[in-house]
Amino acid sequence: MILHVDMDAFYASIEQRDHPELRGRPVVVGGGKSGRGVVSAASYEARRYGIHSAMPGRRAAELCPHAVFVRGRLQHYADVGRQVREIFARYTPIIQPLSLDEAFLDLAGTERLHGDAAKVGHEIKQAIKDELALTASVGIAPRKFVAKIASDLEKPNGFVVVQEHELNRFLDPLPVSRLWGVGQVGARRLARLGLRTIADIRRQDASKLQSHFGDWGQHLWKLANGIDPRGVVPDRVAKQISHERTFSNDQTEDELLHAVVCHLCEQTAMRLRRHGRKSSTVSLKYRREDFRTFTRSLTLESPTDSTQDILQAAVGLLQAMRESQPRPVRLIGVSLSSLVGADTPYQPSLFDDPDHRDAERRLDQVVDQLSEKLGDRSIYRAASHRWRRR
Numbered sequence: 001m002i003l004h005v006d007m008d009a010f011y012a013s014i015e016q017r018d019h020p021e022l023r024g025r026p027v028v029v030g031g032g033k034s035g036r037g038v039v040s041a042a043s044y045e046a047r048r049y050g051i052h053s054a055m056p057g058r059r060a061a062e063l064c065p066h067a068v069f070v071r072g073r074l075q076h077y078a079d080v081g082r083q084v085r086e087i088f089a090r091y092t093p094i095i096q097p098l099s100l101d102e103a104f105l106d107l108a109g110t111e112r113l114h115g116d117a118a119k120v121g122h123e124i125k126q127a128i129k130d131e132l133a134l135t136a137s138v139g140i141a142p143r144k145f146v147a148k149i150a151s152d153l154e155k156p157n158g159f160v161v162v163q164e165h166e167l168n169r170f171l172d173p174l175p176v177s178r179l180w181g182v183g184q185v186g187a188r189r190l191a192r193l194g195l196r197t198i199a200d201i202r203r204q205d206a207s208k209l210q211s212h213f214g215d216w217g218q219h220l221w222k223l224a225n226g227i228d229p230r231g232v233v234p235d236r237v238a239k240q241i242s243h244e245r246t247f248s249n250d251q252t253e254d255e256l257l258h259a260v261v262c263h264l265c266e267q268t269a270m271r272l273r274r275h276g277r278k279s280s281t282v283s284l285k286y287r288r289e290d291f292r293t294f295t296r297s298l299t300l301e302s303p304t305d306s307t308q309d310i311l312q313a314a315v316g317l318l319q320a321m322r323e324s325q326p327r328p329v330r331l332i333g334v335s336l337s338s339l340v341g342a343d344t345p346y347q348p349s350l351f352d353d354p355d356h357r358d359a360e361r362r363l364d365q366v367v368d369q370l371s372e373k374l375g376d377r378s379i380y381r382a383a384s385h386r387w388r389r390r
């Protein structure tokens with residue numbers, strides 16, 4: 001059995017725990033009433049007013065004028081996240097964190113030591129409550145994606161177990177948007193064929209879905225039938241993915257440096273996707289001719305595996321670097337860290353265009369496939385051509 005544990009309103013709950021005067025009140029983390037920032041978390045009291053993460057602070061203040069806005073303390077939340085993970089580690093070494101506050105646990109082989117999955121789930125919830133004064137929701141199922149759906153169903157403080165023989169009964173009535181890989185755009189495409197619930201998909205012909213939607217249709221049909229071969233991938237694989245280039249002659253030309261960075265981003269992003277990871281920290285390493293080395297990093301709003309996102313961040317860092325250090329360059333490197341599993345849901349920012357994001361994702365897939373078959377010189381962005389053709 002697989003457990004999915006998801007902390008309830010994690011950041012906001014930590015603030016309420018640490019500041020008793022905030023308990024029972026609508027608390028908004030991030031955003032600021034001035035309206036420039038976006039909300040990064042909202043307590044359940046604040047959610048009742050329609051406030052949710054990624055909403056502009058100004059909008060949140062309109063919806064609930066007496067909400068308490070607090071500035072986020074990411075480092076502190078990360079420390080608490082580690083304490084949560086220490087509790088998980090008492091029960092199994094196979095832990096796949098999706099973010100600071102949620103993780104999959106594979107309990108295979110632990111039953112004789114700790115009892116069945118439901119018992120472990122209850123104990124973990126209890127330990128989180130007793131030791132950290134926080135609550136978590138737990139989903140338990142024989143499939144990864146079902147465990148994730150289950151943990152969300154009765155939030156907060158939820159506890160849902162789905163046994164093998166209950167899979168269809170559990171999944172059937174749920175809307176298609178509960179499936180991994182179905183966003184708003186996807187749900188609309190399915191609705192055009194009258195497919196609204198998971199049962200609607202399950203009862204379709206797999207070949208019909210394949211012909212309408214390609215591999216995506218095939219993937220959905222499998223999930224709807226409770227088929228999900230993905231296992232829990234523990235997080236100790238790679239901590240960062242990086243590529244760098246040393247020049248035979250020190251370089252000064254901006255266009256060429258830009259092309260190198262583009263090439264490095266294509267390489268690192270592709271490796272990221274191959275490892276089934278997303279990253280939220282992009283770093284640029286920059287060594288001058290006199291061997292002084294600088295590293296600059298950018299933290300993204302949400303983990304990504306999109307070449308375009310990574311490229312945008314790295315090019316911004318390069319431009320800033322060139323302005324402050326215009327001297328000839330000996331080495332440039334790009335590295336991606338703060339890695340999480342690729343199934344970490346993307347949190348769209350306000351200005352995101354879902355169709356555009358979809359197109360970028362498909363482009364990455366095609367490039368990955370062609371590079372796998374024909375080598376990484378077969379297809380690449382025009383922006384890296386200046387470096388690649390040399």
Ligand SMILES: [Mg+2]
Nearest residue numbers: 006007008101
């Ligand atoms: Mg959570």
